[in-house]
Amino acid sequence: MEVCSVQQRSMVGNMFIVPWGLGYMILPGVAYLVRHWRWLQAALSLSSLPLWAYYWLISESPRWLISKGRLDDAADLLTKAAKMNGRPLPSHHHLLARVTAMHKKCHPDERQVCGDSKCGHVLMTVHKGLSSMLSLVATPRRGAVAFTVLFMWFVCGANYYGVVFSSPNLNQRYEASETLGLP
Incomplete structure (x- = not known):
């Protein structure tokens, strides 16, 4: 996508x-x-x-390549896509500069999280995970949507398992009445 x-x-x-x-x-x-x-x-x-x-058959996503630091591969892929679509593209040097700027925007310096001391990769990973989870409830509207979606997943899953586990107890008359929508 x-x-x-x-x-x-x-x-x-x-x-x-x-x-x-x-x-x-x-x-x-x-x-x-x-x-x-x-x-x-x-x-x-x-x-x-x-x-x-x-x-x-399918190449990696340019966004994924940039997030993993494979900037040359991302620039080459974008160049290939532009040629396939007949679109103009800046020079390779200028494109690589833009891709590098995107990479820096995606990966802020570790000192922002850890201060000046060198902290491990684990702390950065935990910080990124907490930041992404907290973004679900960053605003009241997002929080309401996240809660509603999670609640509906739980309800659908509970109903599915309830029907599956109780299916041996269902008789044919009950199944026929449920299929027809009768009480």
């Missing part, structure tokens, strides 16, 4: 989940055809084998 234009992000975000839904729809048919559980597990596992080709 990072490499899509703003107009395409909504469509790509929605299309991202389509294969998951299709897999859920196909799964009962595969389970019907492959009766033994071990062969079913093998069939389901082997079906994801073609996805390994993505390792060679």
